[in-house]
Amino acid sequence: MNPILEFARMHGLFVIEDAAQAHGAEYKGRKAGTLGDAGCFSFYPGKNLGALGEAGAVVTNDAELWKKIQMLRDHGQARKYYHTLAGWNCRMDGIQAAVLSIKLRHLEEANLLRREHAWQYNQAFAGIDDVATPFEANYARHVYHVYAIRVQERDEVRRRLEENEIGCAVHYPIPIHLQEACRNLGYTAGAFPVAENLAEEFLSLPMFPELTEEQIEHVARCVSETAGVGALV
Ligand SMILES: Cc1ncc(COP(=O)(O)O)c(C=O)c1O
Known part of the structure; x- marks a missing residue:
């Protein structure tokens, strides 16, 4: 983030x-979301801090921006029926806010559990060359919303997990430049080979605070037994 912030300062961005x-991730001792001019959080139910429905928040230390965001989320109203800007209805439902304010108290504990689970996965895959695990830089704190590995035989590993009724997912299968919505930009397959390659190798393993050691062992065993096999054939 420091080079990004520096670049932005130089160019007035x-x-x-x-x-x-x-939620709760850190960069050089500072919380993610507090590093730039504004930080956006999703409270979609599956997130580290998840509501019971759709919810999200913007945080900022900039008073002017804060006022503008408040207006934008409420049909651009500076006060009731006085529309200063063309905004949207992005008000957070009070029920979601009530749920989130309680769940917020448990966020740190849940993040610590996620970190423990990630550590256990990392240990399990330590000797397996075909499985690349997430990397945590020494200046950063990862909160493992997902625990994504990279594995060349991704589709075989995924099939094996699904056969064992283990939930897994690909974050994300189609790079942005190949999305239908971005077709007008004119990019075709091969334009961003690194992103395209990653989209074929990423696999997110089960990651949530309530996972047990046995469950992680079972997942890791299924992955380890399948990874590398395709490369040998
Ligand atoms: C990195 C990232 N940005 C933005 C979003 C969008 O969040 P929401 O669906 O709450 O608007 C998500 C949700 O999955 C996300 O993972």
Whole structure:
């Protein structure tokens, strides 16, 4: 983030952090979402801090921006029926806020459990060359919204997990430049080979605070027994 912030300062740009998967994550001792001019959090139910329905928040230390965001989320109203801007209805439902304010108290504990689970997965895959595990830089704190490995035989591993009724997912299968919605930009397959390659190798393993050691062992065994096999054939 420091080089990004530096670049933005040099060129008079705003930095808006997408911290949707980063509740409690840190960069050089500072919380994700507080590094730029504004930070955006998603409280979609599956997130580290999840509501019971759709919810999200923007945080900022900039008073002017704060006022503008407040207006934008409420049909651009500066006060009732006085529309200063063209905004949207992005008000958070009070029931979601009530749930979130209780769940917030448990976020740190839940993040610590996720970190323990990640450590256990990392240990289980330590000797397996075909499985690349997430990397946590020494200046950062990862909160493992997902625990994504990279494995060349991704589709075989995925099939094996599914056969064992183990939930897994690909985050994300189609890079942005190949999305239908971005077709007008004119990119075709091969334009961003690194992103395309990653989209074929990523696999997110089960990751949530309530996972047990036995469950992680079972998942890791299924992955380890399948990874590398395709490469040998
Ligand atoms: C990185 C990232 N950004 C943005 C979003 C969008 O969040 P929401 O669906 O709450 O608007 C998500 C949700 O999955 C996300 O993971």
